[in-house]
Amino acid sequence: EAGLENSEIISSATPEVRGVTKEKLCKWLSKISRIHNEEAIPLLHEAVVKAKELQKEKIEDQRTIIELQGEGIVKKNDEMRAVKESMKSTIKEEIKSYSSVVTKSCTDALAPKKIHAAIKTVAEKEDRRWNVIIYGEPEVPEENISSKLEELLREVGEKPIVSDCCRVGYRKPDCIRPIKFHFIVFGCPLLS
Numbered sequence: 001e002a003g004l005e006n007s008e009i010i011s012s013a014t015p016e017v018r019g020v021t022k023e024k025l026c027k028w029l030s031k032i033s034r035i036h037n038e039e040a041i042p043l044l045h046e047a048v049v050k051a052k053e054l055q056k057e058k059i060e061d062q063r064t065i066i067e068l069q070g071e072g073i074v075k076k077n078d079e080m081r082a083v084k085e086s087m088k089s090t091i092k093e094e095i096k097s098y099s100s101v102v103t104k105s106c107t108d109a110l111a112p113k114k115i116h117a118a119i120k121t122v123a124e125k126e127d128r129r130w131n132v133i134i135y136g137e138p139e140v141p142e143e144n145i146s147s148k149l150e151e152l153l154r155e156v157g158e159k160p161i162v163s164d165c166c167r168v169g170y171r172k173p174d175c176i177r178p179i180k181f182h183f184i185v186f187g188c189p190l191l192s
Contacts, residue, residue: 090129098122130183139167139176149181160184
């Protein structure tokens with residue numbers, strides 16, 4: 001109206017521009033106030049409401065994550081207890097089995113060679129019980145199986161003492177050989 005092109009030109013010097021009167025300034029100020037009240041304030045209010053909703057959602061998500069972590073810990077503890085009980089019963093059965101072999105009244109069973117073979121069989125079976133085989137881990141030439149195994153176990157949150165890790169079978173193209181390793185059971189907390 002007054003020949004002004006944008007709001008940057010409006011300043012304290014504007015009343016000196018020809019055709020800008022106090023009345024026009026009051027109309028402009030009234031329009032700005034109305035736009036502010038009708039447009040800006042409701043948008044700001046919506047933004048505050050949305051921010052509060054997002055904050056509530058985040059808190060709920062965090063609460064859910066904490067609950068799930070707690071459930072995971074309880075489940076892992078239950079699994080560990082089950083493994084411990086299973087190992088205890090298996091060891092007791094093996095001791096009974098070993099005991100029954102040793103206490104047979106048969107003269108053949110008391111022969112030193114037979115006793116030695118029975119003990120060796122039970123010991124080998126018990127030793128093999130601590131073997132673990134992992135399938136599907138890609139094989140690369142010149143790989144360090146021990147390092148790869150440590151990395152795999154670290155990824156699942158385990159740090160057992162292991163020995164005798166190797167690939168099983170003959171190397172064939174397009175065939176992934178499994179990794180076999182042996183837990184060291186001396187001082188194993190599951191046996192106490």
